[in-house]
Amino acid sequence: xxxxxxxxxVLASGAGSNxxxxxxxxxxxxxxxxxxxxxxxxxxxxxxxxxxxxxLPTASFPLADHPDRAARDAALxxxxxxxxxxxxxxxxxxxxxxxxxxxxxPQAIVNVHPALLPAFPGLDAVGQALAHGVKVFGVxxxxxxxxxxxxxxxxxxxxxxxxxxxxxxxxxxxxxxEHELLPAAIRxxxxxxxxxxxxxxxxxxxxx
Amino acid sequence: xxxxxxxxxVLASGAGSNxxxxxxxxxxxxxxxxxxxxxxxxxxxxxxxxxxxxxLPTASFPLADHPDRAARDAALxxxxxxxxxxxxxxxxxxxxxxxxxxxxxPQAIVNVHPALLPAFPGLDAVGQALAHGVKVFGVxxxxxxxxxxxxxxxxxxxxxxxxxxxxxxxxxxxxxxEHELLPAAIRxxxxxxxxxxxxxxxxxxxxx
Numbered sequence: 001x002x003x004x005x006x007x008x009x010v011l012a013s014g015a016g017s018n019x020x021x022x023x024x025x026x027x028x029x030x031x032x033x034x035x036x037x038x039x040x041x042x043x044x045x046x047x048x049x050x051x052x053x054x055x056l057p058t059a060s061f062p063l064a065d066h067p068d069r070a071a072r073d074a075a076l077x078x079x080x081x082x083x084x085x086x087x088x089x090x091x092x093x094x095x096x097x098x099x100x101x102x103x104x105x106p107q108a109i110v111n112v113h114p115a116l117l118p119a120f121p122g123l124d125a126v127g128q129a130l131a132h133g134v135k136v137f138g139v140x141x142x143x144x145x146x147x148x149x150x151x152x153x154x155x156x157x158x159x160x161x162x163x164x165x166x167x168x169x170x171x172x173x174x175x176x177x178e179h180e181l182l183p184a185a186i187r188x189x190x191x192x193x194x195x196x197x198x199x200x201x202x203x204x205x206x207x208x
Numbered sequence: 209x210x211x212x213x214x215x216x217x218v219l220a221s222g223a224g225s226n227x228x229x230x231x232x233x234x235x236x237x238x239x240x241x242x243x244x245x246x247x248x249x250x251x252x253x254x255x256x257x258x259x260x261x262x263x264l265p266t267a268s269f270p271l272a273d274h275p276d277r278a279a280r281d282a283a284l285x286x287x288x289x290x291x292x293x294x295x296x297x298x299x300x301x302x303x304x305x306x307x308x309x310x311x312x313x314p315q316a317i318v319n320v321h322p323a324l325l326p327a328f329p330g331l332d333a334v335g336q337a338l339a340h341g342v343k344v345f346g347v348x349x350x351x352x353x354x355x356x357x358x359x360x361x362x363x364x365x366x367x368x369x370x371x372x373x374x375x376x377x378x379x380x381x382x383x384x385x386e387h388e389l390l391p392a393a394i395r396x397x398x399x400x401x402x403x404x405x406x407x408x409x410x411x412x413x414x415x416x
Contacts, residue, residue: 116344116366119327133411135364136324138344156343158324158366162414203341206370 006190007036009085011076011093016047018091018112021179023054026186033190037083039076041095057083063095073101080105087189090144091182099146107196109144110189112182114174116140116156121149126170135162137170139177141185143204152204154194155185214398215244217293219284219301224255226299226320229387231262234394241398245291247284249303265291271303281309288313295397298352299390307354315404317352318397320390322382324348324364329357334378343370345378347385349393351412360412362402363393 010019019038026033038051043060051058059079066072080088081104090097090111102109115125116138122128129137138158145151157177164170188194193207218227227246234241246259251268259266267287274280288296289312298305298319310317323333324346330336337345346366353359365385372378396402401415 116324116327116342118340118342119324131408131410132326133361133408134324134326135361136346136366138366153341153343155370156368158344158346158368160364160366162363163416165411200339200341202339203373204343208371 003032005032005034006087007034007083007085008087008089008186009037009039009080009083010035010047010051010089010091011039011041011080012047012091013040013042013045013094014047014092016045016050016092017175018178018182019047020050022089022091022183022186023050025179025183027054031187031190033186036085037080039079041072041093047092069095070098070100073098077101077104087186089182089186096148097144102144102146107143110141110154110182110185111144111149111151112178112185113140113142113149114171114178116158117142117149117153121147126167126174130164130167130170136160137164137174139174139181141181152196152202154188154204154206155181157181211240213240213242214295215242215291215293216295216297216394217245217247217288217291218243218255218259218297218299219247219249219288220255220299221248221250221253221302222255222300224253224258224300225383226386226390227255228258230297230299230391230394231258233387233391235262239395239398241394244293245288247287249280249301255300277303278306278308281306285309285312295394297390297394304356305352310352310354315351318349318362318390318393319352319357319359320386320393321348321350321357322379322386324366325350325357325361329355334375334382338372338375338378344368345372345382347382347389349389360404360410362396362412362414363389365389 027035038058040060048058061076088105088109117140120128136158141155142153143151195205197203235243246266248268256266269284296313296317325348328336344366349363350361351359403413405411
């Protein structure tokens with residue numbers, strides 16, 4: 001790498017397997033990406049343990065500790081910004097971020113979603129896809145805007161599973177795709193290869 | 209093959225490249241699929257010429273020749289049924305079929321659509337997908353129901369084109385996928401490998 005490290009924060013609500021993939025494949029690697037802070041809305045998220053295990057600063061911001069979502073997100077934004085990060089990565093972060101949070105990190109928040117957006121936004125994307133009877137599943141990494149999984153798409157990868165019938169048939173393989181695609185997107189952003197098309201801000205340009 | 213030929217009708221409105229793919233890869237081949245009739249809503253559809261070139265019966269049913277859509281579709285259904293077909297294949301057929309037509313061929317009409325449904329149904333699917341900024345395009349073959357591209361999905365195939373910016377960037381490769389996927393679906397149906405899940409009629413079961 002050349003230049004300063006590309007510091008990122010990771011927000012997660014659950015097991016933290018996407019965080020682990022980032023730690024295993026990107027953190028302090030040759031691309032200069034450093035996970036500088038990990039936060040959660042759930043104090044007992046396993047993701048926090050994974051971060052602590054490698055000595056990273058962590059914090060949790062449960063809604064119950066704050067007057068409302070805006071106050072919670074303001075505290076979260078202050079804590080994240082205090083770690084001097086250039087990108088906020090939602091890796092299984094299940095709380096919706098308030099507009100004020102989004103404005104603190106313009107075009108610098110990304111999310112990973114287990115469907116080929118715009119199909120199946122929101123909760124239980126795999127369940128939605130199975131109920132619809134699709135034969136191709138997939139993963140999307142996108143910038144976060146004020147909608148639910150509606151922001152500009154950075155990377156997508158498809159997974160053809162024509163015989164899948166249950167979530168279990170899909171989730172294992174889909175998680176493996178997430179664990180590649182999210183670090184790949186962060187890597188591209190860190191080296192400046194991801195820009196919004198000025199002529200069309202929905203379209204994300206990737207340097208080949 | 210064993211048994212009687214599996215006779216199909218193809219409806220097309222345009223150039224007929226999907227019809228040509230069926231003629232080239234399936235018609236009178238070892239799977240026993242026979243294109244028995246080709247019809248169009250457009251008398252000048254190039255698809256009709258392609259069919260005539262190999263000696264197939266053709267007919268056109270322009271709306272202007274009939275009192276209304278219901279009457280047009282009744283005439284079309286009579287003509288198609290008169291060729292004793294077991295499957296009606298929409299291969300770039302741009303007119304919506306009336307419910308009465310659908311009821312004449314229950315669970316025996318399939319369509320090919322240039323997107324990964326349920327994303328981007330209807331007209332100009334590729335333009336819609338480009339405007340949304342997706343990185344994965346694709347093709348769906350589905351049973352036709354009364355909605356617009358909403359019927360149970362038989363086969364889907366994805367096409368990752370992360371740098372695509374224009375329809376031209378997408379359409380050539382997508383057409384090549386259509387030309388494989390539509391014959392593949394017809395082949396599966398002809399050998400009885402496609403059934404609706406009795407527990408969930410949205411889910412199409414494919415014999416491996």
